[in-house]
Amino acid sequence: MSSSTSVGDLVSQPYKYGFVTDIETDKIDKGLSEDVVRLISSKKDEPQFLLDFRLRAYKQWLRMEEPDWATLGHPAIDYQEMIYYAAPRQQEKKASLDEVDPKLLETFEKLGIPLSEQKRLSNVAVDAVFDSVSIATTYREKLAEHGVIFCSISEAVKDHPDLIERYLGTVVPSNDNFFAALNSAVFSDGSFVFIPKGVACPMELSTYFRINSGDTGQFERTLIVAEEGASVSYLEGCTAPMFDTNQLHAAVVELVTLDDASIKYSTVQNWYAGDENGVGGIYNFVTKRGHCRGDRSHISWTQVETGSAITWKYPSCVLQGADSVGEFYSVALTNNLQQADTGTKMVHVGPRTRSTIVSKGISAGRSSNSYRGLVQIGPKATGARNYSQCDSMLIGDQAAANTYPYIRSQQPEASVEHEASTCRISADQLFYLQSRGIGFEEAVSMMVSGFCRDVFNQLPMEFAAEADKLLALKLEGSVG
């Protein structure tokens, strides 16, 4: 194959978001101790209950160990060599965008997330998080008219402490796992969404996370609560500059749905993945869980994971309410030396609960891509049903794909189905498309988007096309 069309060239496209914004930041010294936890809390002027929550988590974390069961390998992380709080130096959250440092606005504009009144997306409200703090949230007033609260979690702690106290840590307890405990101790910012009873959120909500500092861990915390009959669709996006060191990202996301409520949570993850030799990149250790607390409630996770050197992530649903529904739609793409161990847990507690899992893994280069999923049916989940489909696509002959489905059922009446397949983009398929006048890159992207269609169909329309393009870009140069 001639040089102009090798899949390798295609995949080796430079990472578009690798720039660093030169801005003065307020950082605390590296390392983690009880004093650091207290310092973060005091910098954010937090109420006592939250400081207590952090300190309890910190003490639990000290007694915990990093999980080692995933199909991942990385050098030991030195938690004392990391900075736990960094914020662009600006005094207060600004009342209006005009007062936000133009450099920050410019940064988000470069990332395709314009925040200014004139340019912002017309039907999507955005919370922009830069390093550890939220710098702006658009359409707040309009949302407030509907009773919808959409703000950074730091503001929510100040303005709605009762809601935070009621819900924080109730889905992912602070001692849930090593990374969740770490996050609970040091989390900096993230988004808070509250949709009151009976309200269908009038627009898409979105949070865009940007890591900028090179030596900083990012620990954001997101909490979304939908009261009885409420519904919301939320999307998060993320990018980071290119550094040759690894940065830790350990987020926690909690979703709560009461009776008849629904939350649709979509992620397009494009953290820096490291270079073709595996140098640098984000370690993405994330705990995401939704709790269908109410009857007939519905939580749907859709994720497109393309970045990070390491992805360890299992967005899950605890289906407690009767007739509640959990869904997980995932595309995970790994290239070069990226490693992903991702999947979901569907925990069926209530009767007639249903869950659907559709996972599409694409492995190129020398990467490793594992699906790991648990379907658990408890003794009271009479008539529970699950359907799982896990497909892997291999590009080239040096990539690895694994599927680890775990099924535990204590309910003889339940129905659990699991289907899995593995395929490969072959040189003959590509040649076939080329011999019909279709260029090499377009041929690859046609095949990849065909493979991912079931998942992309679940994304909000504005983002489906973008996800398609992102995958094509990530794969440039990987076939051949």
Place this chain on the structure above:
Amino acid sequence: MIRPDADTLLEIVDLQARVEDKPILKGVNLTIKAGEIHAVMGRNGSGKSTLSKVLAGHPAYTVTGGSVLYRGANLLDLEPEQRARLGLFLGFQYPVEIPGVSNLEFLRVSTNARRGEKGEEELDTFAFEDLVRERLQVVQMDPAFLERSVNEGFSGGEKKRNEILQMALLDPLVAILDETDSGLDIDALRIVAGGVNHLASPDNATLLITHYQRLLDVITPDYVHVMAGGRILRTGGKELALELEDRGYDWVDQELAVLEVA
């Protein structure tokens, strides 16, 4: 149809090619003019399928010598997709399945790629749907096949019909059909051959690659070439195919042996 004044579409001179380290084509000469139908016959391993893949630009084959001019330009410099856009078509012996890619969308994208090269406007989904429904009749294909993934779960005969449908949409100047008759029952063979005959015109040319006479009973070639050991050993009219049918390929082997000693 042989016309001395017809334009030369394809001119292959001393073409040599290998796959990995194995030489397969050892000096193929062949000239194809507009309006002509050529048949290349030969045993398995004679190099006939390799010839078709080299012409279409398959990456597994390396050209080690000779030249190919397509309408006066160097074909071997072009990417496979450029060759296709310029009107070179390869009908595959074993069309691959491409799960997840809709046949209709695939046909539309490829038709538009060819149309763009010809300076014609792109067809939107509606205009294309009209065109494809009309061309389906050439191969008597059920429109339901448009809704499926490319070749996925198609029978051997359906795959071959899908190939001829693509040919009907792409309107090639040189169509190379590699063992199009293999795996077809007699009815399917008649339909596929009918499609090829229907599409043949004074402006285009067809190169049939086949084992058997039976395809040539339904598509009458102007020239028959016998290939062995990576070369064209003999060229004649349609009667040469009948001679092969009568005498088998043994005499070809003998001629080849003489040639290789010499």
